[in-house]
Amino acid sequence: MKLLLVTLLLICVLGAPMSGTLRIWQTSDIHGWVDAHPHQHMTEGLADFLGLVETEKGMIDDDEATEFLLLDSGDQVQGTGFSDATDIDGSFIFAMMKHLPYDGMTVGNHELGLPDTVKMLHDHASDLFTESDLYVTTNTIWGSNKGESQEDMKPLGQTRYRTMTLKKFDMKVIIFGWIYNFDHDIADAYVADAVETINSDWFKAVIEKEKPDFVINLNHIATSDPQNNNIYLAQRALMPDTPLLLLTGHSHQFRHANCIAADGSTDPQCFMSEPMCYLYMFVEMDLHFTRASGKWQWADLPSHKSVSAYTSSFTRAVGGAEFETQQSKAMQAEVDQMNRELRLDHVLGCSDKKYSRTTAPYGPDKESSFLYFFFKVMEKIVYVTPAPATPTVSLLNRGLLRANMYAGQVTTGDLYTIIPFPDDFYLLTLTGAELKMLLDLNYHPDPAQPVERESRVDELAFSANYAELPHYMLSISPKDIDVAQQYNVVCTKYDSAVFVHHLNLVGPSKPGYAVVLYQHKIDPQDALKEYLVQYMTC
Incomplete structure (x- = not known):
């Protein structure tokens, strides 16, 4: 056995x-x-x-x-x-x-x-x-x-x-x-x-x-x-x-x-x-x-x-x-x-060239930058008019634009691939000094930790290489920020939570910072759509 x-x-x-x-x-x-x-x-x-x-x-x-x-x-x-x-x-x-x-x-x-x-x-x-x-x-x-x-x-x-x-x-x-x-x-x-x-x-x-x-x-x-x-x-x-x-x-x-x-x-x-x-x-x-x-x-x-x-x-x-x-x-x-x-193949407008999401909105190649282009969309479509006495700027996450916009017809399908995430615009009113504090997030992305060095905003080496683009991009050159000037800062709801949290930790008015819904109630996707229909007809 x-x-x-x-x-x-x-x-x-x-x-x-x-x-x-x-x-x-x-x-x-x-x-x-x-x-x-x-x-x-x-x-x-x-x-x-x-x-x-x-x-x-x-x-x-x-x-x-x-x-x-x-x-x-x-x-x-x-x-x-x-x-x-x-x-x-x-x-x-x-x-x-x-x-x-x-x-x-x-x-x-x-x-x-x-x-x-x-x-x-x-x-x-x-x-x-x-x-x-x-x-x-x-x-x-x-x-x-x-x-x-x-x-x-x-x-x-x-x-x-x-x-x-x-x-x-x-x-x-x-x-x-x-x-x-x-x-x-x-x-x-x-x-x-x-x-x-x-x-x-x-x-x-x-x-x-x-x-x-x-x-x-x-x-x-x-x-x-x-x-x-x-x-x-x-x-x-x-x-x-x-x-x-x-x-x-x-x-x-x-x-x-x-x-x-x-x-x-x-x-x-x-x-x-x-x-x-x-x-x-x-x-x-x-x-x-x-x-x-x-x-x-x-x-x-x-x-x-x-x-x-x-x-x-x-x-x-x-x-x-x-x-x-x-x-x-x-x-x-x-x-x-x-x-x-x-109706994803419905044509909204026509683009004159390729706009690249990986090209910086400052410097000699800015005309090919999708971020630079989108800052113009913000000015034409999103900002309220007439412009208030306080200048309005945009501070946007580079990840807002998920795809390039290519030369030729731009369709509804393209719109969804470029900006797939609906997100309202919010408003922060800040001094230039506080705005620079937000740009410091490009170097120290954890808002729970204080930034222990002076702002290096003016030293940014902008590059066409996406990996080297700062995470948050401003519609004006950081070098042009007046630290004593007050600014209306338009950003998305998602980013606004990060910004307020950071300022309430390190800003001079901590913890009193808050955002409000921007008075022009339009999201980034609809803003780009409206711009295409109004200004980029085929």
Whole structure:
């Protein structure tokens, strides 16, 4: 009898695969981009991506040594008319993403900033997703009781974690979904601290119960954010040998990084990856596993590459195979129909040139700067007339403009991609000295900490390089600020909260600063639309 049991055990062990490859395709920060990028001549949209995924999965299904997962790291909505011109932001985007065979998705900050979208994700998840545990929100919690125990917390999404078994390898996988410590108010939900969650008895019990061979974290957290490595360290303390993958998002950059262990060394069983945004590209990653002593380990750190949304790149990704499918054609027909229903191709006006959002509004190239152009929109459309005795200036976040404006026809669809976020204008009345204090935020972005140096505004080295543009841009040159002059400062509601908080910490009149709704009640998107119609006819 003992001999029989030993024989059966040997058969099971020897018959189990000892190596295998997991191919992962990762998207993040799609922001409603379902219909390609015609201005950049990137012709492949979400429907084409569906065809590509179906083609790839078909090939991998026939490969006994390879498995495939499709995963997304959040911010599915806000950024195009397909998302933002619908009754509920993102309803059409989730309907389109439902066509794709995702194995895991998580939430981003842009979903959380939209009350109707938050409610839709929670109340109608069964209509939005093909499986009951696909949308994973481990630390984004439904309800308002921030004091409840981890055991009592309910997810905003469908589940706080998801498990699956890769059948070709008999590998147990667990998926978590994290977001950074989002401190803005969320309708009917809140964010629990990720590391505190991992250190909780609830999380430890999950790991003990599921005993995963491999952990995937869908992190709507920028790769450069130290919180990712803190998540890794907390998980590594519980799982000393388990491979950990952090699929990051939020920064809109193509990035990858190693995980740094507590002793400062690189962990060979942990990796981070981020795939840029707007479906400009996705990340393809191959993870080569080997099994020894019953444990799965990476043979080496994951090999990864970006695949851009060009036909040639998509074709190469599947070895030259045709990737248009019946399902992808049907999906594209849905996208085209919605484009007509929303009138996104309606022409508002014509631009004489390309206006670049990455060019500074000061200096020799200012005529090509979209910010410089938009400051003229502010003067013509937003500012009240006649001009009051106190001069009016604009202080705008460079992120207000999310896309360039290109030469030729400018459509309603372009308008939504340029300024996707509706936000009222607010007014601060400040001295020039106080205005310079706000510009100091370009050097010390944490308003909770005082600025311990004199203003360096006059030393700004403005550059056409977007990475070097200051975060907050003024409609007049900072050198022309009169510190004794009083100014009416127009800004968006979102930025006004940052400005007031900063001034109430460091300003001479602290804590007496406040903003009021600007008397001309128009948002940036409508202001640009009105300017196009009035001054840029075709």
